[in-house]
Ligand SMILES: Nc1ncnc2c1ncn2[C@@H]1O[C@H](COP(=O)(O)OP(=O)(O)OP(=O)(O)O)[C@@H](O)[C@H]1O
């Protein structure tokens with residue numbers, strides 16, 4: 001049976017184009033206030049079977065949050081319809097449903113009743129909620145003095161206590177400290193295993209890769225793809241990569257601020273960099289510890305006597321986590337060609353990363369061409385591993401008595 005059924009659903013917002021006019025001006029010239037229609041969701045057809053964990057991915061503004069808000073009755077669709085079979089709990093924006101001036105305790109009651117529990121039902125579950133949140137000491141503190149992680153913990157604990165059949169989650173997975181995010185992942189996992197349905201939005205593709213049974217890819221309000229998580233994440237990453245290259249090639253022509261990402265004297269240029277798995281399939285999603293292959297197509301504009309190949313891996317915030325790897329190549333490059341690079345057992349854990357590729361002169365200071373943090377990819381890992389850390393190592397452990 002379907003837990004959620006969405007038919008030709010569209011949601012439209014009005015964007016007022018004359019932003020500078022004040023309320024009084026708008027009032028006086030009511031008829032002239034102009035707006036554009038923005039279809040945040042367009043013709044969405046989606047069936048989610050009971051017991052599935054579905055991840056929603058897509059760029060900023062693609063309609064992910066809007067979709068969850070429609071399903072949790074915050075927005076009404078403009079066209080089409082949807083049906084939800086079962087009671088729904090939604091974890092949307094951080095602390096939505098909480099009142100900042102009220103204490104944690106008061107908010108548990110408030111939030112619980114918003115989510116459909118009676119006072120008696122909340123009483124019965126109160127201890128469990130507080131215990132899970134780990135916020136005993138802060139129960140009588142107003143929410144406005146909570147840290148954002150603490151707010152999420154409380155919200156999560158209340159939503160879990162109502163034990164919904166369908167859970168909608170927007171970007172709050174993995175928030176909180178190590179201990180809590182592990183606890184919440186395990187909770188969601190057991191929740192999913194008991195046959196509940198979860199629809200979650202995340203930009204953390206490694207979380208999506210390890211959690212979802214199925215992925216829906218949204219793009220400009222439409223479903224761009226739906227199906228196997230690895231395949232969808234790959235397609236989405238590839239699309240992001242293409243857009244990045246487009247931006248970049250335009251940027252070079254008009255000297256945009258993206259220039260700092262690419263530098264070099266240009267005798268030899270890097271034309272294309274592709275990532276592959278061990279079987280030679282183009283990939284932008286890798287499992288921790290598996291093999292990665294990189295191919296670099298270069299073009300020779302003017303012969304160079306020798307060079308060094310440069311590689312580096314960066315975390316999403318730009319920090320270099322591996323490298324620089326510099327490999328001297330002591331022969332001239334005369335003609336266009338390709339370099340194949342093999343990284344056996346990618347030593348990275350779950351996360352979003354960038355790869356830098358460069359061809360340097362022998363001084364290791366000046367580049368012929370450097371693509372700094374150009375190539376984005378994602379690493380995923382089994383959810384049982386927990387979710388912190390960056391470097392993958394294998395360990396052999398032996399107990400001696
Ligand atoms: N209340 C609103 N009024 C007007 N426009 C809105 C409103 N809410 C969302 N939008 C617009 O609808 C589009 C989809 O927004 P939405 O928040 O669903 O995107 P998203 O996929 O969740 O993005 P993000 O990854 O940034 O969270 C955006 O263009 C946004 O500007």
Ligand SMILES: [Mg+2]
Pocket residue numbers: 064065066
């Ligand atoms: Mg959003």
